[in-house]
Amino acid sequence: MSNPASPESANLPARFSHARHVQAKAVMEDYVEMISDLLAEMGEARIADIAQRMGVTHPTATKAVARLKTAGLAVSRPYRGVFLTEEGAALAEKVRARHRTLVDLLIAVGVPAEVAELDAEGMEHHVSDAALAAFRTYLAK
Amino acid sequence: MSNPASPESANLPARFSHARHVQAKAVMEDYVEMISDLLAEMGEARIADIAQRMGVTHPTATKAVARLKTAGLAVSRPYRGVFLTEEGAALAEKVRARHRTLVDLLIAVGVPAEVAELDAEGMEHHVSDAALAAFRTYLAK
DNA sequence: TGCAAAATTTAGCCGCGGCTATATTGTCTG
DNA sequence: CAGACAATATAGCCGCGGCTAAATTTTGCA
Numbered sequence: 001m002s003n004p005a006s007p008e009s010a011n012l013p014a015r016f017s018h019a020r021h022v023q024a025k026a027v028m029e030d031y032v033e034m035i036s037d038l039l040a041e042m043g044e045a046r047i048a049d050i051a052q053r054m055g056v057t058h059p060t061a062t063k064a065v066a067r068l069k070t071a072g073l074a075v076s077r078p079y080r081g082v083f084l085t086e087e088g089a090a091l092a093e094k095v096r097a098r099h100r101t102l103v104d105l106l107i108a109v110g111v112p113a114e115v116a117e118l119d120a121e122g123m124e125h126h127v128s129d130a131a132l133a134a135f136r137t138y139l140a141k
Numbered sequence: 142m143s144n145p146a147s148p149e150s151a152n153l154p155a156r157f158s159h160a161r162h163v164q165a166k167a168v169m170e171d172y173v174e175m176i177s178d179l180l181a182e183m184g185e186a187r188i189a190d191i192a193q194r195m196g197v198t199h200p201t202a203t204k205a206v207a208r209l210k211t212a213g214l215a216v217s218r219p220y221r222g223v224f225l226t227e228e229g230a231a232l233a234e235k236v237r238a239r240h241r242t243l244v245d246l247l248i249a250v251g252v253p254a255e256v257a258e259l260d261a262e263g264m265e266h267h268v269s270d271a272a273l274a275a276f277r278t279y280l281a282k
Numbered sequence: 283t284g285c286a287a288a289a290t291t292t293a294g295c296c297g298c299g300g301c302t303a304t305a306t307t308g309t310c311t312g
Numbered sequence: 313c314a315g316a317c318a319a320t321a322t323a324g325c326c327g328c329g330g331c332t333a334a335a336t337t338t339t340g341c342a
Contacts, residue, residue, distance in 0.1 A: 012194050012195075012196070013193065013194060013195065013196030013197075014196065015258065015259055015262045016171065016194075016195050016196045016197075016262065017196040018259060018262070018263075019262040019263035020299090020300085022263050023164070023167075023263060024328085026164075027328080027329070030157065034153075046289080046290090047289075047290060047291090048288090048289065048290085052154065053153050053154060053157075054153075054154065054157050055153070055154030055155065055157045055158040056154075056157075056329085056330075056331095057330080057331065057332080058289080058290070058291090059290090059291075059292080059293095059330090059331075059332080059333095060329065060330055060331075062290070062291060062292090063328090063329070063330090064328095064329075067327095067328080067329090078290080078291075078337085079289075079290055079291075079336090079337055079338060080290095080338095105250065106272065106275075109246065109250065109275060109276065109279045110275040110276075110278055110279050111271070111272045111275040111276075112271060112275070115269055115271045115272055115275075116272070117156065118156055118159060118269065119267050119268060119269050119272050120267075121156045121157065121159070121160040121267070122159075122160040122163050122164060122264075122266065122267030123263075123264040123267040123268070125263065126260050126262070126263030126264040127260060127264070128256055128259065128260050130252070130253065130256045131247065131252045131256055131257070131260050134247075134250060134251040134252040134253070134256075135250065135251075135252075137251055138250045138251050161329090161330085165298085168298080168299070187319080187320090188319075188320060188321090189318090189319065189320085197299085197300075197301095198300080198301065198302080199319080199320070199321090200300090200301075200302085200303095200320090200321075200322080200323095201299065201300055201301075203320070203321060203322085204298090204299070204300090205298095205299075208297095208298080208299090219307080219320080219321075220306090220307055220308065220319075220320055220321075221320090
C-alpha cells in the first residue's frame with residue numbers, strides 16, 4: 001500500500017524521472033513528425049528542408065537523422081532523402097494527432113490560437129494517453 | 142507583411158526555437174522550486190535532500206546548484222546548505238503557482254488527478270503567461 | 283562532358299545533465 | 313579530542329543536441 005501519511009514528496013523522484021524520460025524522446029518526435037510532413041508535401045524529406053523547418057543548421061539535422069536511424073525510426077542512403085520506417089510513420093501519426101488535440105483543447109479553454117500553437121510545441125510531448133483521452137472526451141461535449 | 146499564402150510552416154522554425162529556449166530553463170526551474178520547498182519545510186536545503194527529491198545522484202545535484210549560482214538564482218558556501226537569491230525565490234513562486242494552475246486546469250477538463258500531476262511536471266515549463274491567464278479565467282467560471 | 287554550384291557529410295567544439303569513483307570536509311560520539 | 317562516519321565536492325566519463333569549418337558527393341548547366 002502506498003502510505004498516505006507520507007507527504008506527496010515521496011513520489012516526486014518518480015515524477016521527475018518520468019518527465020526526464022519523456023523529454024529525452026521529445027526532439028526525436030519533432031524530427032519524425034517533420035519528416036512525415038515533408039514526405040507528404042514533397043514526396044521526399046531532404047536534410048536541407050528538415051534543417052530549415054526545424055530552425056537548425058544542416059549538420060544538426062544530419063546528426064538527428066543518424067539518431068533516428070539508430071532508433072529504427074528512419075532510413076536513408078548517403079546524400080539521399082530520408083524516409084520513415086513503419087514504426088517511424090506510426091509515431092509521426094500519433095504525434096500529429098496528439099498535437100492537434102492539445103491545440104484544440106487549449107483553444108477550447110480560451111487560449112488564443114497563436115499562443116496555443118506556440119505553447120503546444122513544447123507541452124505536447126508530456127501529454128499521456130490518459131490525458132489525451134480526457135481531452136477528447138472534453139472536446140466531444 | 143507576413144504572407145498568408147505561405148503555409149504555416151513558415152514560422153515553424155521560430156516555434157521550435159522557442160520551445161528549445163523554454164526547455165533549456167526547465168531543469169533549472171525544477172531545482173529552484175525544490176530548493177524553495179525544502180527551505181520552507183526544513184529551513185535549509187541540503188544537497189542530499191535536493192538530490193533525493195529530484196531523483197538524482199548527489200554529484201548531479203551539486204552541479205545543478207553550481208549552474209543555479211552562476212545564473213544568480215542561488216547562493217551557498219562549500220559544505221553548507223543552499224539558499225535562494227531574491228530572483229531565485231521569485232522564480233520559485235512563479236513556477237509553483239503555474240504548476241498549481243496547470244494541474245487545476247487539467248483536472249477541470251477531466252484528467253485524473255494522478256495523471257494530471259505526472260503530466261504537468263513536464264508540461265508546465267511551456268505554459269506561457271498568456272496561456273496561464275486564459276487558464277485562470279477558465280477556472281474562475 | 284566537364285566544371286561550378288549546391289547539397290550532404292564529417293570533424294571537432296561546446297554546455298547540459300545524467301552517472302560512478304574518489305577525495306575532502308564536517309560532525310558526532312566513545 | 314580523536315577517529316569513524318556522514319555529507320559534500322571533485323574528477324572524469326557519457327550521450328544529446330546545438331554550432332562552425334572543411335571535405336565530399338551530387339547535380340545542373342554552358
